[in-house]
């Protein structure tokens with residue numbers, strides 16, 4: 001393996017310090033767990049950048065429930081997500097996804113912010129957060145603003161973040177009577193990138209779907225929502241037929257490619273399977289019957 | 291200069307930003323129980339405990355352990371739980387070439403420290419990030435379950 005070369009590492013203790021570095025240094029890039037970034041540096045050999053380690057900034061880490069919203073700091077690790085009772089209760093899909101990311105070692109190190117900002121179409125945190133209506137707090141030294149998480153993703157490995165901006169928070173509302181589920185297929189059960197993944201969020205009113213949201217990963221250049229399908233099933237009485245209809249419609253939304261992890265055709269087929277599983281599980285979790 | 295605790299002893303080492311924790315430990319400080327395998331975070335041979343949590347040292351930069359506690363199997367030589375694990379591994383033939391063993395022992399140690407009587411499923415999850423190309427895992431899983439039973443009998 002070629003040794004790493006050509007970068008410096010700065011470890012600011014405060015957010016302002018980090019933002020100053022991001023705006024004054026040329027080629028500055030955040031690092032937290034390094035589980036995405038270090039392996040790519042190894043492949044490339046060298047890259048002339050300043051790595052800004054956000055790991056010491058306390059205010060960027062942790063999970064909080066406040067005013068009907070869940071707030072998650074970007075440096076929160078997958079292990080923190082997995083062991084959080086608040087997440088398990090309010091966003092079961094996110095809890096499920098954390099279970100399947102990497103291995104214990106990777107979950108102890110990798111962060112939710114890194115997972116999103118790395119912008120892999122297969123990022124397992126993305127579909128659960130998308131269906132929970134998450135927003136991302138983007139900040140530079142000059143200003144901060146919230147955007148819908150969906151708008152963060154621009155393409156494979158590309159976000160809308162400007163060179164001086166970092167992700168400083170995530171939030172989504174907690175809704176009574178809602179639940180969610182995350183499903184994925186990998187080359188093996190655990191410890192591998194998803195070939196396809198899907199998350200479903202539902203709100204139940206008696207035996208009807210008051211609200212339904214579907215997000216898919218690895219079937220497009222970015223993680224996507226399926227609004228056409230959501231509109232189709234929203235307000236309808238829940239049934240196995242409706243689940244089949246939603247799954248079929250999601251196959252039309254999916255625009256996957258062939259790659260080393262799977263063919264486009266396989267991904268389309270699996271999209272239907274995963275959407276069915278996720279809809280059933282999310283529905284049951286709200287106490288709904290089928 | 292990176293200042294950290296290694297197996298209970300204070301260490302100061304002049305590590306450049308581009309040096310991985312694995313290289314600092316294994317090449318510079320001579321802790322050869324930390325193995326160099328894939329260097330991609332995939333195989334777990336380079337696993338160490340950082341503040342008690344298993345992590346793969348090949349994808350951590352050395353300066354990132356400033357002020358943290360790093361633990362390798364060497365630091366647990368006299369630890370009762372680790373002794374039980376080692377004995378169970380030897381008795382069950384869970385070691386062949388031994389390359390994966392330090393990493394697996396650390397993953398197993400962290401599991402049993404926090405969960406005295408894990409299920410087989412929980413054992414498998416705990417060592418998902420440790421690849422063994424010799425044993426086929428059965429003896430390893432049995433050893434970890436055995437050690438758990440000896441530490442906390444029903």
Ligand SMILES: Cc1cc2nc3c(=O)[nH]c(=O)nc-3n(C[C@H](O)[C@H](O)[C@H](O)COP(=O)(O)OP(=O)(O)OC[C@H]3O[C@@H](n4cnc5c(N)ncnc54)[C@H](O)[C@@H]3O)c2cc1C
Nearest residue numbers: 030032033034035036037102110111114115117124167331
């Ligand atoms: C063996 C292995 C298995 C894996 N398995 C999975 C898996 O199953 N599922 C999955 O989804 N991922 C997986 N990953 C990928 C990776 O572990 C996750 O994406 C992880 O969450 C990344 O977090 P990090 O803190 O390590 O990111 P880093 O590598 O530190 O950063 C990743 C990227 O995000 C940027 N960044 C980080 N934080 C911010 C911020 N706050 N603001 C702006 N930019 C930021 C960095 O500049 C970099 O470009 C795996 C990785 C490995 C090595």
Ligand code: FES
Nearest residue numbers: 327328329334348
């Ligand atoms: S050498 Fe670190 S995980 Fe393989």
Ligand code: FES
Nearest residue numbers: 386390422423424
């Ligand atoms: S004993 Fe040889 S790799 Fe596990």
